[in-house]
Amino acid sequence: MGYRPTIGLEIHVELSTASKMFCGCPNHFGDPPNSNVCPVCLGMPGVLPTMNRQAYEYAVLMGLALNCRIATFTKWDRKGYYYPDLPKNYQISQYDLPLSSNGYIDLLVNGQTKRIGITRAHLEEDAGKNVHDLPGCTGVDLNRAGVPLLEIVSEPDMNSVPEVMAYARSMRQLVRYLNISQANMQQGHMRFEPNISLWVFDDAEPDGGHYTPIVEVKNLNSFRSLERTVAFEIDRQAGQWQADPDGYRMDKMSKQNRGWDDVREVTVYQRHKEEADEYRYFPEPDLLPVEIDDAWLGRIKAQLPELPIARYARFRKEFGLDEKLTTLLTSERGTADYFEAVVQAGASPHRAANLIQSQGLRLANERGTDVAGLGISAERLAGLCKLADEDKVSATTAAGIFQAMLESDDPPEKIAQDRNLMQVSDTSALEAIVAEVLSENGKAVADYKSGGKKAKKARSFILGQVMQRSKGQANPKVAGELIDRKVLGQT
Amino acid sequence: MELHCLSIHQLAAELAKGQVSSCQATEHLFERIERHDPVIHGYLELQQDAAIAQADRIDKRRNDGETLGPLAGVPLAIKDNICVSHGRTTCASKILGNFQSPYDAHVIEALNAADAVILGKTNLDEFAMGASTENSGFGLTRNPWNPETVPGGSSGGSAAVVAADLAYAALGSDTGGSIRQPAAFCSVVGLKPTYGRVSRYGLVAFGSSLDQIGPIAKTVPDAALLLAAIASHDRRDSTSAELEVGDYLAEIERPVKPLRIGVASEYFGPGLDKEIAQAVRRALDLYESLGAEIVELSMPLNKYALAVYYIVATAEASSNLARYDGVRYGYRDRDSKDHIDMYSASRAHGFGAEVKRRIMLGTYTLSAGYYDAYYLKALKVRTLIKQDFDKAFEQVDCIAGPVTPTPPFKLGEKIDDPLTLYLSDVYTVMANLTGLPAISIPCGFSSAGLPIGLQLTTKAFSEELLLRIARMFEQATDYHQRKPKLQS
Numbered sequence: 008m009g010y011r012p013t014i015g016l017e018i019h020v021e022l023s024t025a026s027k028m029f030c031g032c033p034n035h036f037g038d039p040p041n042s043n044v045c046p047v048c049l050g051m052p053g054v055l056p057t058m059n060r061q062a063y064e065y066a067v068l069m070g071l072a073l074n075c076r077i078a079t080f081t082k083w084d085r086k087g088y089y090y091p092d093l094p095k096n097y098q099i100s101q102y103d104l105p106l107s108s109n110g111y112i113d114l115l116v117n118g119q120t121k122r123i124g125i126t127r128a129h130l131e132e133d134a135g136k137n138v139h140d141l142p143g144c145t146g147v148d149l150n151r152a153g154v155p156l157l158e159i160v161s162e163p164d165m166n167s168v169p170e171v172m173a174y175a176r177s178m179r180q181l182v183r184y185l186n187i188s189q190a191n192m193q194q195g196h197m198r199f200e201p202n203i204s205l206w207v208f209d210d211a212e213p214d215g216g217h218y219t220p221i222v223e224v225k226n227l228n229s230f231r232s233l234e235r236t237v238a239f240e241i242d243r244q245a246g247q248w249q250a251d252p253d254g255y256r257m258d259k260m261s262k263q264n265r266g267w268d269d270v271r272e273v274t275v276y277q278r279h280k281e282e283a284d285e286y287r288y289f290p291e292p293d294l295l296p297v298e299i300d301d302a303w304l305g306r307i308k309a310q311l312p313e314l315p316i317a318r319y320a321r322f323r324k325e326f327g328l329d330e331k332l333t334t335l336l337t338s339e340r341g342t343a344d345y346f347e348a349v350v351q352a353g354a355s356p357h358r359a360a361n362l363i364q365s366q367g368l369r370l371a372n373e374r375g376t377d378v379a380g381l382g383i384s385a386e387r388l389a390g391l392c393k394l395a396d397e398d399k400v401s402a403t404t405a406a407g408i409f410q411a412m413l414e415s416d417d418p419p420e421k422i423a424q425d426r427n428l429m430q431v432s433d434t435s436a437l438e439a440i441v442a443e444v445l446s447e448n449g450k451a452v453a454d455y456k457s458g459g460k461k462a463k464k465a466r467s468f469i470l471g472q473v474m475q476r477s478k479g480q481a482n483p484k485v486a487g488e489l490i491d492r493k494v495l496g497q498t
Numbered sequence: 499m500e501l502h503c504l505s506i507h508q509l510a511a512e513l514a515k516g517q518v519s520s521c522q523a524t525e526h527l528f529e530r531i532e533r534h535d536p537v538i539h540g541y542l543e544l545q546q547d548a549a550i551a552q553a554d555r556i557d558k559r560r561n562d563g564e565t566l567g568p569l570a571g572v573p574l575a576i577k578d579n580i581c582v583s584h585g586r587t588t589c590a591s592k593i594l595g596n597f598q599s600p601y602d603a604h605v606i607e608a609l610n611a612a613d614a615v616i617l618g619k620t621n622l623d624e625f626a627m628g629a630s631t632e633n634s635g636f637g638l639t640r641n642p643w644n645p646e647t648v649p650g651g652s653s654g655g656s657a658a659v660v661a662a663d664l665a666y667a668a669l670g671s672d673t674g675g676s677i678r679q680p681a682a683f684c685s686v687v688g689l690k691p692t693y694g695r696v697s698r699y700g701l702v703a704f705g706s707s708l709d710q711i712g713p714i715a716k717t718v719p720d721a722a723l724l725l726a727a728i729a730s731h732d733r734r735d736s737t738s739a740e741l742e743v744g745d746y747l748a749e750i751e752r753p754v755k756p757l758r759i760g761v762a763s764e765y766f767g768p769g770l771d772k773e774i775a776q777a778v779r780r781a782l783d784l785y786e787s788l789g790a791e792i793v794e795l796s797m798p799l800n801k802y803a804l805a806v807y808y809i810v811a812t813a814e815a816s817s818n819l820a821r822y823d824g825v826r827y828g829y830r831d832r833d834s835k836d837h838i839d840m841y842s843a844s845r846a847h848g849f850g851a852e853v854k855r856r857i858m859l860g861t862y863t864l865s866a867g868y869y870d871a872y873y874l875k876a877l878k879v880r881t882l883i884k885q886d887f888d889k890a891f892e893q894v895d896c897i898a899g900p901v902t903p904t905p906p907f908k909l910g911e912k913i914d915d916p917l918t919l920y921l922s923d924v925y926t927v928m929a930n931l932t933g934l935p936a937i938s939i940p941c942g943f944s945s946a947g948l949p950i951g952l953q954l955t956t957k958a959f960s961e962e963l964l965l966r967i968a969r970m971f972e973q974a975t976d977y978h979q980r981k982p983k984l985q986s
Contacts (some may be wrong), residue, residue: 046601050821051592052702053581053603057737085817087864091837096820145837147825287864289873292706292814297735 010205012241013218014171015163017200019156020188021133022065027153028132029056029099036194040138040148048153050094055293058083062155063106063297065187066130067307069157070107072181072314073125080298081106083291088284091147092135100158102288105129106297112181113316114173118330123174124162131156132203151195157188163202168238175199175233180315184340192229199227203240204257207248218257219244223264224274236267239274292293318343326356335364341377342368348385354392356398362392366409383412391419398482404428430482434489437473437481441489444472455494466490501526502663503981509666513560513571516667520553520560520571523666524615528575528638531617531664533986539639540649540659540891542578544618545585549573552615559613567613569727574609575665577656578619579626580711581700582606589702590634591624591846593822603700604735605669605711605728607934612727617665620655624850625819626704628652629922632913633852640909641683642982643948647906650680650922657684657779662984665714667724671701673708674807675901675926682901682951685940685977687721687968688714692958693933694739696725697732703809703818705811706737706928717978718939718969722746725961744962746953754963755969757790760894762797765925771904777942778900779952781971785898788970793894799886800928802879807927808920809863809876811946822848822969854919855916884932896967900925901951925953935961939968939979949977 027034030047047054070077084102110125133154138146149161159178165171165223179197182188190196202223208216222240227233247255254260265274313321315337322333322343337343349359367378367388374381391412395405400423411422445452454465466487473486501523504512512518535541556571576582579589581599583606588594602610623633631639631654641649642662649658653670657680660668661975672676672690681688689712696711703709715722729743761782767777782792800879824830824844829932831843848855863872890897912919929936934955941952952971956964972978 049826051600051827052587052589052597052821053599053698053700055699057734057736087817087820089820089823089838089841091823091825093825094821096823097817285866287817287861287866287869289813289817289864289869293703293736 008207008209010207010219010245012166012237013163013204013206014165014203014237016161016165016171016174018159018161018175019133019177019198019200020069020182021196022062022155022157023186023188023196024059024061024065024155026059028059028062028130029153030157032153033041036149036191038150040146041150043150044152048094049149050096055101056291058294058297059112059155062130064307064310065185066106066153066157066312067299067304068185068187069159069182070110070128071308071311072185073107073110073112073128073159075110075125075128077107077299077304078104079300079304080104080296082296083294083403084288085291085387086131087287090134091145092149094135094149094152098131098134099291100131101129101292112174114170114177115316116170121173122336123164123170126160126162128157128159128470131158135327147464149320151244163204168234168241171201171237172230173236175230177315180338184312184315186340195228197228197449199233199490200225200231201227201237202453203237203244205241205248207243207252207256214232219248219255220257220260221262222274223262223280224267225264226266232267232269235272236274239272240265243274309442312340315340325351328356328360332360332364335368336360339377341379345374345379349388349392352386352389354389355396358392358396359388362388362395362405362409366406370410370413383409383414387412387419394419394423398484399423399429401430401479401483404430404479427478427480429481430485434485437477437486440473440476440481441486441493444469444476445490448472452494469494501704502530504666505717506569506666506715506723507717509572509853510570514662519557520573520615521550521557523571524549524553524617525552527617527664531659534662534984535659535664537640537645537985538642538658538662538664539637540620540662540664541575541618542587542588542590542621542636542653542655543633545616546618548584549615549617556613556615562794567611567616567727568723569609569612569614571613571615572666573615573617573660574724575617575620575655575656575668576606576671577622577668579622579671579702579704580605580669581702582616582619585619587619587627587702588636590622590636591822591853592635593844593848594827595635595829597828599700601700604732605709606700608728608730609669620653620659620668622655622676623652624853625702625815626652626673626709627815627852627856629675629679629919630909630913631658631680632657632871632909633850635850638909639902641906641948642984643685643907645985647908647948648685650675650681650902650906653688654680654683654873657681657686657688660684660686660714660716661982663981667713667720669711670714671704671711671725671730672926672930673705673707673710673924674811674930677712677714678901678926678929678936678949678951678953679922681938682940683906683949685943685949685951685980685982686714686716687718687940687972687978688712688938688951689721689725689961689965690929690936691725691729691961692739692935693930694737694959695729695743695935695959697730697735697738699732699734701742703814705814705930706818707814708807708811710930712841718937718965718972719747721937722750722965725965729961733927739959741959746965748787749962750965750969751973752966753788754895755789757785757788757896757967758793758894759785759790759967760793760795760890760897762795762800762897762899763802764797765899769903769924770900771840771944773942773944774900774902774905774950778898778952781941781952782898784971784974788974795881795890795894796896797886797890799879799883803883803928803931804920804924806879806883807874807923807931808859809872810880811929812856812860813864813873814860816857816864819849819853819857824848835850845941852916879930887932887934887955893954895963897955899953901938901953902926905946905948905950929955934958935964937964939971940980941975942977943980
């Protein structure tokens with residue numbers, strides 16, 4: 008007997024449009040409560056919604072990126088339920104005709120490609136927020152009410168925690184690649200709802216088996232809580248099944264909602280779902296159906312950038328970069344674009360990749376921006392790469408110049424010259440220094456010449472002295488060759 | 499003729515000549531309202547100061563020789579389910595008893611742009627649900643022709659104040675006949691425009707796919723003038739049509755020739771009052787004498803219209819009225835222990851019986867397991883009814899028939915029998931289900947002296963034609979000129 012986790016994930020993504028889904032209010036996080044509101048998103052008597060075309064296009068773009076079938080005809084539906092943060096007490100959503108369906112996304116999990124089916128992705132409006140930390144009452148902040156929300160529903164195709172995490176992270180990466188959401192977890196731009204059950208099977212009977220009852224966990228708003236929830240549920244359900252192999256099965260128990268307790272790090276029982284929820288869906292009479300023609304779809308398709316997985320494969324092949332560096336460079340579209348621009352401007356891919364990784368990403372992170380936001384143009388960074396490629400500056404010096412370029416608009420070459428950081432590869436200039444060092448360090452020369460145990464250490468010492476005397480500007484390779492020639496008489 | 503008896507066109511002429519000022523006309527009406535409205539109770543709220551200030555502004559601008567809007571200085575009344583940013587907008591419901599709208603409806607912006615004067619807000623059945631104005635949370639309205647009878651509904655207040663010359667015209671709203679039926683009961687002209695012709699932005703929703711704002715006026719040309727002022731495309735209403743507004747007045751006096759008028763035999767079946775049948779037949783004879791050809795039609799699906807209407811309208815209403823929960827505005831029960839309790843208590847105390855009945859009906863038909871049998875089937879039949887009308891309009895220019903099955907009934911007569919009251923809408927709901935424009939014009943009186951209306955329907959967005967056909971009848975008759983004797 009054994010079991011295999013079976014997990015599907017619903018993800019809600021807030022789209023980063025300028026205005027809300029059905030009114031002109033700013034879609035902006037962090038403003039004072041109820042400042043981004045109007046009669047429409049407050050659900051005042053007599054108001055009517057008007058569709059935000061940009062949000063619709065963003066959603067279609069995501070549908071295309073998820074290899075979905077894009078519906079040419081869709082409509083809006085009202086989903087009715089009463090809650091204080093839902094001003095109309097119905098949410099405008101899409102019920103039986105989602106704008107996209109039947110897609111998939113390919114993930115890289117432990118070097119293997121795994122395909123996860125996408126059931127559907129549709130648009131709806133977000134609700135507001137109940138504020139519970141007020142004295143003696145609950146407040147309602149409706150700034151978020153009406154923000155465009157994309158709901159992406161996967162097939163139950165994930166079988167492990169790493170697969171769930173790869174899926175969730177890929178979705179985040181994808182919406183950021185498409186530039187349709189900032190996907191900022193702290194601001195609640197992405198929320199997860201995993202559906203978890205175990206497929207329990209007997210190796211002796213390959214056709215037999217059964218599922219444990221499905222558990223749905225709502226409203227997880229961090230990768231950490233998603234990861235822990237899924238891991239916890241897998242263990243919990245396995246324990247339940249082992250304790251009661253005949254009773255703990257989907258055909259004998261109904262679906263259950265549980266919540267994640269972030270403090271105790273456990274899921275907590277909320278309610279059983281005996282039957283389907285009663286939302287009294289019906290077509291929204293205040294909005295016209297949306298019909299996408301080929302021309303409109305074509306214009307949206309044209310905005311589709313190269314997607315992360317394709318870009319990863321191309322970077323590996325085209326630039327010969329290793330997995331780790333490629334993953335790093337393609338994780339954000341801005342980084343990948345910047346890297347390619349630097350290479351385009353004449354840098355060697357490895358030099359550009361290493362400098363972006365070791366300096367660019369680190370500095371950007373420190374400054375809360377991305378590499379392109381550091382203010383170093385691709386051309387200037389390419390200039391620095393070329394200096395290093397041509398041995399005019401050492402790798403260590405290049406890192407220092409990268410930092411200096413943040414404060415100066417001068418070309419890297421000028422920065423290097425002004426600060427006397429250019430390597431001296433000119434043998435005639437170096438010969439004098441080498442001769443001087445050799446004459447002053449007779450013992451080291453002798454040790455080196457002897458070829459004995461101390462030879463290696465002696466050579467390093469001599470080279471160190473040369474570097475010191477040249478104030479670090481000597482090209483170590485050229486200086487080393489010069490020393491070898493002088494001491495050993497090699498040519 | 500006395501000042502309050504004038505039509506808008508006549509008043510406008512007097513104002514233009516300087517014979518009378520807008521202030522005089524407005525003040526005159528307020529005096530009349532003070533005298534007669536305590537009996538009729540057509541108004542829920544008067545906006546006297548604002549109205550006189552506006553009239554004064556218009557008079558000054560007129561004296562300064564400024565170009566004024568088409569309704570300059572004309573005092574009008576507004577049904578109280580249309581949002582106006584000053585004063586209250588209550589929908590005659592206790593749940594919105596003190597509600598002040600933060601914005602003006604599209605039609606109010608349009609009336610302001612036309613330089614109209616707004617006298618106040620008129621009574622209605624709560625949230626426009628009813629056919630007698632007895633369902634108002636703030637007292638019933640009486641029919642000026644006989645204060646013991648209902649004025650019809652739900653725009654009963656608007657129809658009554660126009661009939662009683664307490665406003666030169668009014669705006670109503672029509673979801674299943676709420677403009678046309680009270681117009682018929684009060685012997686005034688009531689027009690429901692094509693769905694999408696007038697923006698619904700700011701009309702408190704009852705049945706969103708059926709609702710339409712329209713004019714209630716003393717004459718057909720006045721209705722045309724008012725419609726021209728409020729009809730337009732409005733970006734804020736996705737269902738408003740991006741079509742040019744016709745010039746409804748240019749050719750209104752020119753008879754339509756040739757004219758084929760369709761009459762469905764089904765309209766004259768059981769349930770129709772004899773005197774109404776006779777009046778409608780006489781009206782058709784008159785059209786024939788004016789050169790029209792009367793074509794007998796069969797519209798068998800009409801008998802399903804009322805059932806379809808009450809499924810669609812209540813379903814949409816149950817959702818539209820969900821927002822009245824006491825959380826953000828309106829009546830809130832203060833003694834509740836939690837928010838669920840607050841919802842229940844606020845809605846239980848805030849809504850009247852008829853509104854609650856319709857919310858329950860609508861909630862039921864939208865529920866899982868019933869949706870397909872009720873709502874979805876109703877939508878399909880609605881489509882078939884539309885096709886029936888499309889087919890009819892291949893043969894005729896206009897369809898004529900009664901507006902109501904009975905003359906105005908007595909106060910209290912039907913209020914405890916909702917099903918019988920629902921039957922009042924049997925001839926009017928088709929125009930809402932199909933979206934077609936329809937008008938009610940005075941076509942006679944019963945032996946008891948109560949008004950009878952004639953209903954005319956034409957193709958979608960053909961209000962120009964509809965008004966011309968209605969005007970032909972009006973020119974040939976004097977029913978619209980008769981006035982009720984008011985009590986004070």
